[in-house]
Amino acid sequence: MLIGKTRAEVVQLLGEDFYEYNPEHIAYILGLKPGIFSIDTDALDIIFKDNVVIKVKQHQT
Known part of the structure; x- marks a missing residue:
């Protein structure tokens, strides 16, 4: 569902409440x-x- 989407599209779908590890890696709780x-x-x-x-992956924090 998210593969191929731009960062702006992801933020529009999932919101702005994410943690940014770096510009190439963000995470949603x-x-x-x-x-x-x-x-x-x-x-x-x-x-x-x-x-x-x-890439999209799920993990425990």
Whole structure:
């Protein structure tokens, strides 16, 4: 869904509340993963090359 989109398109879809590691890598916090012992939040990493999304991955923070 996000692969091939520009940074502006991603921000328009997902909002401006993201963490910027560098101009080529931003992350959105998704919230807590459901579970009784879950204390870590999930994040959605978005990687750009030449202002276009080339990779999207999810991880726990």
